[in-house]
Amino acid sequence: MGNIWTIVLFLLGAAKGKEICYDHVGCFSDSEPWAGTAIRPLNVLPWSPERIGTRFLLYTNENPDTFQSLLPSDPSTVEASNFQADKKTRFIIHGFIDKGDESWLLDMCKNMFKVEEVNCICVDWKKGSQTTYTQAANNVRVVGAQVAQMLGMLSANYSYSPSQVHLIGHSLGAHVAGEAGSRTPGLGRITGLDPVEASFQGTPEEVRLDPSDAVFVDVIHTDAAPLIPFLGFGTKQQMGHLDFFPNGGEEMPGCEKNALSQIVDLDGIWAGTRDFVACNHLRSYKYYSESILSPDGFAAYPCDSYRAFESNKCFPCPDAGCPQMGHYADKFAGKTSEEQQKFFLNTGDSNSFARWRYGISITLSGRTVTGQVKVALFGNKGNTHQYDVFRGIIQPGSTHSSEFDAELDVGTIEKVKFLWNNNVVNPTLPRVGAAKITVQKGEEKTGYSFCSEDTVREDVLLTLLPCQTPGTV
Template identity: 55%
Template sequence: MSDIWVLGLLGCLLGIACGEKVCYPKLDCFEDNVPWGGTAERPIARLPWSPEKIGTRFLLYTSSNLDQFQELKPDKASLKGSNYDSDVRTHFIIHGYLTKENENWPVDMCKTIVPVESSNCIVVDWKEGSRTTYPQAANNARVVGAQVAQMIKFIKDTTRQGTDTFHIIGHSLGAHAAGEAGSRTRNLGRITGLDPTEPYFQGTVEKVRLDASDAKFVDVIHTDSLPFNPTVGLGMSQAIGHVDFYPNGGEHMPGCNKNPVSQYPDIDGIWEGVRKFSICNHLRSYEYYGESILNPSGFAGYPCSDKEAFDSGTCFPCANKVCPTMGHFADKFGISQVSKTNFYLNTGKAKPFSQYVYRAKVTIDGTRSQPGFLHVALHGDQGSTPLLQVHVGLLTPGSSYEATLTTEQNVGQLTHMTFRWNNHIYNPLLPKFGATKIELVRGSDSKTYAFCGEGPVHESFKQKVNPCQ
């Protein structure tokens, strides 16, 4: 007998999980036995509340009613009286457990998505079912997922809309509710998990949590993946999708304070303690996703084994000369090419979070070797970057210096570059250095550029470096 089943039996004997069951009409029956309770991952068993007590609502936004939602119910009169369009794609957005910090983000996301792609966007509001103890909310999410699956089936049966045109976006516990809906919906198009919660889900069997079998394409963004105990990382570190993105390594997001070590007696105490501190890392996942809707090219992900390999530059540029973009357009790159792959990228500390990465090789000429600084700036048809440091140290004529350059500015197609050098200290001999050639590789698609300079220049002079002829 496996350890998990032994734990389940012990839980039953202790009155924690005794194989009870509850059934809700038109949905399903739900049990609290193994694997739903009495296991090492889910020590406290709870039966989910009724749909009436959870109070799930489906709030529809379309291009015809972007300022005011229409409440959608699984009946023909409700659907017919709404602005729902079965000829376009449909997004469901499911919030998670920690809704008090930002209850409006699903509505904001719908209002961003709809103008971009003229779709139906449905906010799944289950706040009443999420404002309870964590073990209870984790099980209430099962009913929410079943309700989403019921709504998709009703729309499909009523309008003949294909299930591959439905996309569910879930944050925190909402990601696992999305997995529940996907497991009940054959050929569901896509699920996006935004930092799926770790407690009660990481390490469980697939039927309990979001996994790659729940939709034709499952993409996951991990932003708070430190262990829950003792570092209070709220999100899963486990890769569970066809593609899993780990921005900034997936643990600490720039601009966020580190979650404190908590010493609380139970899981609800820990979650309450987290409310008093920063949950910034956990929330970053939907902030990144929201920005990616309007700025997809700024979140290129690089296939890599881990953060250390990514930081070393060994994963640059992307294989096959294309990087999938984290976020809304992650499904545009071909599932077969990126299946079961982890991707890494960096983001900024604050909005805009997007970043653009290049690899530069700068070859210089000059009067004599001496210590100094090398900088370059990128200029394109959409803007320019500030000067970016390539090298600090000894400058030697005829030598080449390489660096990875990261910028928040999307310059578009490059037109020219700027080169500048500086002394460590003033040199009365007035040496000169210039860029004879700058070779640049764009990380997102491996596009290469070559720029050639003409002669050395004095310190702090900005040398324009044009495309090589």
């Protein structure tokens, strides 16, 4: 009889799953939802804090180039550092196969120091991330608990409020931030930079980043195509209060993949080809870093889909305004409505990534011909290059609308230049013009109108100046 009870107890234990406990960070189980599911089939327990070897590297405006190490178990390391309890603290947490002393983390800190006084802490868990993917995905839980331990120590010893803390996590690091946030009531903000899909998409909220993990959670998706067969590392699932899908969230300009990258072994992907294969995935932190120095260059538009956005159906910004993707997303008035919100925008294909969206409406004049129409904006801050506005039959009196993403904010628009061509020899030398062009910047409610009574031949620039309102000279 004793043997039967032993077997029963053993089976119950197997069903319950194994559990492992570590000092200061608590216990971790490999039962559902952490394992034994379709999304997480393997039973893997996270490594110990000692084996992961997480380091907290503090940079401040006083020590922007060399870090000071903080230990969550030793408050005296904070006492001896440049940590300032009256300033915000932003943690930057890397992801799979990455490391905390990689240049992009420090570059992000340095951009912050240009615009604010802040404690910038790079979380280095490279020993725990440079292993098999499944193990790294489980090590996330211990690293998140260690970040929470650090926040608890700051709160207990320095009365430092979690509301002053912003966790910025890339890839697996986004889920580290989620784990830390779920253990830290009142955490101010989490930014998920392309949260990784594998082992997390479709799991319960306790496993992954979700809006309950901080007072405000914003997410940037740059590699949301399915992992198989497109090798998209990031998740398409909305995980924040505001989810941003730049360029549609799947293929970033300047990141064209080739057949070499069609590998499906996550563990073999990164070595030596990280920047090439994972280009879309890495764009998320590059956009964020640039957004720190470009407070109005990443305006994002609420929209049902990227197709609708590209079809000019989501312009201009609604009355509530548009959030800025990245560093300044928390300035958006409606940032934490009950419903999760989706936003779209376009970026450039390399530095600089910032873009400013303009809407154009053009009323044509002159002859009826086939051709294309281009427009350039000239303002007190600079001018754009020429953008295609219309192709087809150019008819006098017809009006056409379009939108484009300019590489700069031209400021106050002073004039607009119009150009047309059709690349067909026409012995009659037809003349075409723009009677009126109205321009609107995406974040503004007002349109500005420019007029001309002239017409021009093909490939000759026509300058339109502000329309004269009745009664003005």
